[in-house]
Amino acid sequence: MAPPEARSPTLEDARALLHAGESLLTPALERARALTRNGAAIDEHQVLTERMAYAATEARAAREVLALAESLRVEGRGAAIETMAVSAVGDLIASLRARLEAAADDLGLGDDATTLPAALRARLRATTHEARVRAIGRDAIAARGRTEPPLDETLEQVRASVREFAEKEVLPHAERVHRRDEDIPESFISAMGELGYFGLSIPEQHGGHELGNLAMILTTEELSRASLAAAGSLITRPEILSKALLQGGTEAQKQHWLPKLASGEVMVGVSVTEPDIGSDVAGVKCRALRATENGRAGWRIQGPKAWCTFAGRANVLALLARTDPDPTSGGRGLSLFIVPKEPASGHAFEQRQPGGGRLVGKADATPGYRGMHSFTLTFENWFVPAENLVGEEAGLGRGFYLQMGGFAAGRLQTGGRACGLAQAALEETAKYVAGRTQFGKPIADYQLTQHTLGRMALRLLQARAITYAAAREMDADERAAAPLAAQAKLLACDIAVEVTQQGQLMHGGWGYAEEYPISRYVVDAQVLPIFEGVKPILELKVIGRSLLGA
Ligand SMILES: Cc1cc2nc3c(=O)[nH]c(=O)nc-3n(C[C@H](O)[C@H](O)[C@H](O)COP(=O)(O)OP(=O)(O)OC[C@H]3O[C@@H](n4cnc5c(N)ncnc54)[C@H](O)[C@@H]3O)c2cc1C
Numbered sequence: 001m002a003p004p005e006a007r008s009p010t011l012e013d014a015r016a017l018l019h020a021g022e023s024l025l026t027p028a029l030e031r032a033r034a035l036t037r038n039g040a041a042i043d044e045h046q047v048l049t050e051r052m053a054y055a056a057t058e059a060r061a062a063r064e065v066l067a068l069a070e071s072l073r074v075e076g077r078g079a080a081i082e083t084m085a086v087s088a089v090g091d092l093i094a095s096l097r098a099r100l101e102a103a104a105d106d107l108g109l110g111d112d113a114t115t116l117p118a119a120l121r122a123r124l125r126a127t128t129h130e131a132r133v134r135a136i137g138r139d140a141i142a143a144r145g146r147t148e149p150p151l152d153e154t155l156e157q158v159r160a161s162v163r164e165f166a167e168k169e170v171l172p173h174a175e176r177v178h179r180r181d182e183d184i185p186e187s188f189i190s191a192m193g194e195l196g197y198f199g200l201s202i203p204e205q206h207g208g209h210e211l212g213n214l215a216m217i218l219t220t221e222e223l224s225r226a227s228l229a230a231a232g233s234l235i236t237r238p239e240i241l242s243k244a245l246l247q248g249g250t251e252a253q254k255q256h257w258l259p260k261l262a263s264g265e266v267m268v269g270v271s272v273t274e275p276d277i278g279s280d281v282a283g284v285k286c287r288a289l290r291a292t293e294n295g296r297a298g299w300r301i302q303g304p305k306a307w308c309t310f311a312g313r314a315n316v317l318a319l320l321a322r323t324d325p326d327p328t329s330g331g332r333g334l335s336l337f338i339v340p341k342e343p344a345s346g347h348a349f350e351q352r353q354p355g356g357g358r359l360v361g362k363a364d365a366t367p368g369y370r371g372m373h374s375f376t377l378t379f380e381n382w383f384v385p386a387e388n389l390v391g392e393e394a395g396l397g398r399g400f401y402l403q404m405g406g407f408a409a410g411r412l413q414t415g416g417r418a419c420g421l422a423q424a425a426l427e428e429t430a431k432y433v434a435g436r437t438q439f440g441k442p443i444a445d446y447q448l449t450q451h452t453l454g455r456m457a458l459r460l461l462q463a464r465a466i467t468y469a470a471a472r473e474m475d476a477d478e479r480a481a482a483p484l485a486a487q488a489k490l491l492a493c494d495i496a497v498e499v500t501q502q503g504q505l506m507h508g509g510w511g512y513a514e515e516y517p518i519s520r521y522v523v524d525a526q527v528l529p530i531f532e533g534v535k536p537i538l539e540l541k542v543i544g545r546s547l548l549g550a
Contacts, residue, residue: 009127011069011082014089017127018062020120021093024113025059028052028100029547031107038550042540048106050536053543055099057466057487062092064465068149077150081461084136084147088458088465090127097124130451137454141434141444145427147457149464151218158211159218165195166226174227178520181370183313183345184230192231193264197223198238201409203246207259213471217416224420225427228524229371232420236413237268237310240406241318243478244336248391248402257338267343269314270410271377272403273307279537281320282331282400286379288321288389293355297386299323300357301339301379307531311361311375312344318406320399331400336390339382347373357382368523408482410532411489412474415467418492418528422460422499425521429453429503432510432518443506452506456499463492483546490538493528500525 032052036042042049069085072078078085097114104113116124126132140147151159173185192198200216202208209215216235224232238261245254245261260266277283286303301321311317317339324333342351347363358380363373389395390402430453433444443449470488473481500521504511511518529535533542 008132009086009090009123011066011073011086013123013127014062014066014069014086016120017093017124018059018066018089020116021059021062021096024100024116025055025096028103028107028109028113029056031109032103033548035107036548039545039548042544042548045106046540048103049544049548050539051099051103052547053539054490055096056547057491057543058092058096058099060469060484060487061462061466061491062089062096064469065089065092065462068461068465068468072150081147081149083132083139084458084461086127087132087136087454088461090124091455091458092462094124094128130447133454133458134447134450135454136457137450137452140426140453140457141430141450143430144434145423145430145457147426147460148423149461154211155214155218158215159222162197162219162222163225165191166222166231170223170226170231174230175517175520177227177230177371178368178524179514181347181365181373183373184234184371188231189234189264189267189313192223192234196262198235198264199262200235201239202242202258202262206254207262208242209262213412213474214468217412217419217467217471220413220416221420221423224417225424227371228417228421228521229369232417233309233369233372234267236410236417237270237314237318238262238264238266239413240270240410241268241316241338243409244318244390244402244406247405247478248336248395248398250392250394253338253387253390253392266315267310267313269308269311269317269375270406271305271308271311271317271319271339273305275304275306275376279534279541281403282334284320284322284334286319286321287325288323288335288337288384291381291383293353293383299337299384299386299389301337301382301384303379305377305379307364307374308361308377309369309374309531310372311341311377312346312349312363312373314341315343316340317377318403320403323396323399329397332397334399334403335396336399336402337384338388338390339384340388353383355381355383366527368520368525369527405478405482407532408478408485409474411538412467412470412481412485414528414532415463415470415485415488415492418489418496418525419460419463419467421521421525421528422456422463422492422496425496425500425503425518425525426453426456426460428516428518428521429456429506432507432516436508449506452502456502459495459499463488463495467492483543486533486538486542486546489532490529490535490543493525493535496525496528 199208288299323335361375
């Protein structure tokens with residue numbers, strides 16, 4: 001069936017819908033602020049806070065989709081994504097409205113929470129009408145999933161050159177690394193180092209390229225399109241440590257470490273999580289005790305850590321440890337260390353120091369995200385020189401704060417990873433449905449297939465728009481960008497999970513076969529909402545707090 005309206009909705013309609021959605025959100029947030037006493041009582045209203053955090057994220061994504069489409073229109077390059085953008089905005093506002101509907105009575109707003117004039121409701125239905133989404137799906141299939149928005153010249157060059165590298169160097173190895181859970185080939189790391197991929201957002205004065213966070217995101221996206229685990233995630237850890245160093249490192253530490261991170265000479269593992277401490281980072285128990293070794297001042301690390309990705313290959317671990325023994329010191333008792341170790345291959349390692357220190361690592365088997373391997377670690381009197389405490393004496397007790405700053409960069413980076421993975425799924429699925437025939441015709445010709453592909457494409461546009469906006473905001477003001485980076489991570493990771501699973505369904509039984517890359521994309525995507533703030537914690541304690549706080 002064709003859409004009932006004679007006039008097809010336009011960007012102007014999308015703008016009106018965005019305005020309406022934001023007008024519904026504003027009083028809802030005000031009520032939520034009052035109910036949670038400016039965020040102090042979030043735990044008494046967790047479900048409500050989660051709904052508000054997600055609704056606000058959807059509103060922000062809608063705003064960014066519209067801004068992207070409008071800027072391309074001004075440049076005369078927007079035609080291709082305008083149709084998609086209108087539906088993408090409509091989809092977000094419809095979802096936001098459903099969330100407010102669920103919260104309406106708790107907010108004390110009743111019908112007012114979602115009431116829109118009839119004409120606007122009709123426009124909302126028109127933007128997401130199934131015939132419109134099917135048309136988007138047909139275009140996506142015809143373009144074999146290549147629906148990315150155009151960029152400016154420099155960024156197009158970045159995207160094209162990384163794509164070429166990823167297709168030539170990473171793609172041929174991606175399946176093997178995944179299926180055999182092999183180590184990432186050293187050639188990836190050295191080539192990425194030579195190409196400058198690790199230093200894209202590091203300032204030039206510290207050996208980086210300072211091309212900015214959007215270039216870093218596009219690089220990440222293209223590498224993740226080839227393989228999330230074997231290439232796309234290599235930049236995350238240096239990003240986290242370099243941001244922490246830029247915020248809290250001494251000048252000498254910046255000069256020593258940042259060029260090594262930018263060149264890929266030093267690979268990093270990030271070690272925050274412990275076997276019984278995950279989301280409650282302030283509760284970290286792993287101890288760092290003052291010590292001297294051969295007359296050298298430093299610290300001894302003592303205790304277990306968990307889920308430290310890339311800890312084997314890494315030359316250093318960015319480790320959060322308790323320097324204040326008083327357990328009531330919470331986050332104020334934590335400091336961040338750059339812990340040197342020898343790079344090791346494989347799934348297990350044991351290292352000893354001349355002074356008696358011992359470090360044991362054993363990878364935990366996982367269904368996806370293979371290649372980097374995530375390790376449970378045991379530190380026994382592992383010595384770290386005093387100059388490796390980030391910020392040195394002034395950094396004592398600042399570890400929690402610096403780690404959180406690093407995580408904001410990690411979350412932005414993960415938004416890029418999610419977009420790349422979803423892009424891979426869209427392309428593979430478009431290719432598959434065009435080639436698969438059932439009941440005498442290609443499954444791409446069926447309405448439901450087109451509708452699914454259309455939704456995959458417009459969801460991906462939503463993920464990209466908010467992630468690119470977060471990257472730009474991070475360039476302008478790192479600290480202020482943290483909540484938006486968290487929102488980008490939240491939405492883009494959910495979208496990657498959804499899009500990969502939809503793609504798998506479109507492959508039928510073959511989507512479950514390891515032979516088809518879509519099965520890898522599905523298991524890889526599932527980790528995205530877990531790390532760098534598991535989804536419920538991100539919603540409540542990062543996005544919720546920033547929205548509802550005084
Ligand atoms: C493949 C992989 C790689 C990883 N890599 C790294 C790494 O390199 N470095 C690192 O440090 N960590 C890493 N992690 C760890 C990851 O960051 C943690 O798993 C994550 O932070 C969640 O912690 P947790 O697993 O202990 O879950 P928990 O904190 O135990 O949370 C489990 C669930 O409990 C609920 N919950 C907990 N607290 C609350 C609350 N206050 N309110 C409501 N609900 C709550 C939520 O539903 C949550 O999903 C990795 C994890 C995986 C799976």
